[in-house]
Amino acid sequence: MEYGKVLRFHRVKQGLTQNQLADGIISPAYLSKIENDQTVPAIEVLELLYERLGLDLHDSSYNHPSKEKLKEWYETIVFKRKEEAEMLKEELSHQKDTLNNHHLYIFFELFRIRHLLLENKVEKAYEAWKDIKQHEDTFDDEMKYYFHLSSGLLEYYRGNFDESFQQLMEAKNYSSPAGIEKWEISDLYYHLSLSASQAHHVSASVFYADQALEIYKSQYDLAKSADCHIILGISYSRLKNYTKSLENYNLAKKIASQTKDNQQLKLVYINIAVLESRIENHDSAILNYKKSLNYVFESKSTYDYQEYLNIVHGLIIEHYRLDDKSGCLEWIEKGLSEVEKTASESHYLHFKVYYNLLKELPETLPFIEETVLPYFQKKKDHVYVIRYSKFLADLFERQRMYKRSSEYLRLAMQLLNKHSHLGGIML
Numbered sequence: 001m002e003y004g005k006v007l008r009f010h011r012v013k014q015g016l017t018q019n020q021l022a023d024g025i026i027s028p029a030y031l032s033k034i035e036n037d038q039t040v041p042a043i044e045v046l047e048l049l050y051e052r053l054g055l056d057l058h059d060s061s062y063n064h065p066s067k068e069k070l071k072e073w074y075e076t077i078v079f080k081r082k083e084e085a086e087m088l089k090e091e092l093s094h095q096k097d098t099l100n101n102h103h104l105y106i107f108f109e110l111f112r113i114r115h116l117l118l119e120n121k122v123e124k125a126y127e128a129w130k131d132i133k134q135h136e137d138t139f140d141d142e143m144k145y146y147f148h149l150s151s152g153l154l155e156y157y158r159g160n161f162d163e164s165f166q167q168l169m170e171a172k173n174y175s176s177p178a179g180i181e182k183w184e185i186s187d188l189y190y191h192l193s194l195s196a197s198q199a200h201h202v203s204a205s206v207f208y209a210d211q212a213l214e215i216y217k218s219q220y221d222l223a224k225s226a227d228c229h230i231i232l233g234i235s236y237s238r239l240k241n242y243t244k245s246l247e248n249y250n251l252a253k254k255i256a257s258q259t260k261d262n263q264q265l266k267l268v269y270i271n272i273a274v275l276e277s278r279i280e281n282h283d284s285a286i287l288n289y290k291k292s293l294n295y296v297f298e299s300k301s302t303y304d305y306q307e308y309l310n311i312v313h314g315l316i317i318e319h320y321r322l323d324d325k326s327g328c329l330e331w332i333e334k335g336l337s338e339v340e341k342t343a344s345e346s347h348y349l350h351f352k353v354y355y356n357l358l359k360e361l362p363e364t365l366p367f368i369e370e371t372v373l374p375y376f377q378k379k380k381d382h383v384y385v386i387r388y389s390k391f392l393a394d395l396f397e398r399q400r401m402y403k404r405s406s407e408y409l410r411l412a413m414q415l416l417n418k419h420s421h422l423g424g425i426m427l
Helices: 003-013 018-022 028-035 043-052 065-078 082-093 096-100 102-118 122-133 141-157 161-175 182-198 202-218 222-238 242-259 262-278 282-295 302-321 325-339 345-359 364-378 382-398 402-418
Strands: none
Touching (some): 003 018, 003 028, 003 043, 018 043, 028 043, 065 102, 122 141, 141 182, 182 202, 182 222, 242 262, 262 282, 262 302, 302 325, 302 345, 325 345, 345 382, 364 382
């Protein structure tokens, strides 16, 4: 057992200095060596140090019954069995062993980060992550696996997709030494594919989605198989392999119809709409966006309203590209009537741009140049920086201001060259 790491963990947790813990037992320098596993002290010394910290020297959690209960809790979190996960969390948090035993406490806190993310409590998850990070130098390989996995998931929820991918790759490095089970490896590969896709590492996304899909199929996990097919559909669409993309979307749709998973059906229809739009089948894009609307307001959550506004935005764009002014205005009005429920500034700006363009209002150009474009530049949302730069180029060209037009066209082209795989709706 790594006595030094346990001592350091509980000393830091209890807010004691090395001087305070060592006082009257050993020198602080010798305690430092013990904590860093540079020496093996006499059993009598360990007993005195453990006693001062209120610990039992002979307790171990490696095969502790509570460790099995923790893993049971983690499984309910991964498989999103929310009610069961909450019950197990309450049970574990009231067990003395969970709070006082070094190994159990570390695992409890690492699993709690993922539980908080499941509940969409991202800031609380970040606070828990910061608390546990101070004990990082006491982690064994299994703890390091879950720490990097939790870090990767947290970064994903915070929108830092490159960092998410890097942290998940670190977790992968510890998966073999830690002896991680196969069902957990599939979960890791799935999140690697998801973060890679969001970070526009398309080849990596395809590779890990395929790896995850192979395991999910062997476990007859239909829901996760469908999720992988959706990611593969998005990735192949970005690679402009539209046949392969549509093939994966249809496989996901078939599974989701069988399992009656409305969330997946919604995502399939949205992503097929995006694909059809990219190949300029605008009528088909509109049809699929409308199909996705049948599955939006399942929980009446803020997330549902955000998704509704995303779909409305897609419908506005497709009607605009078809030069269907009345259809475009109809969806703009619907969008503006709902936008207040989410206080979504980005959607408000999108809808007002198209409203102003269709109404040919004189304030359209300064509105895009002074308000809309800077907003999306600040957010580093390159898709919309490109789109609205092209709008500005067209508007300045109509006014025969060719120099200004070329400036915005150049900006759009530079970003297009730099971010060649932009596009696609993600899970």
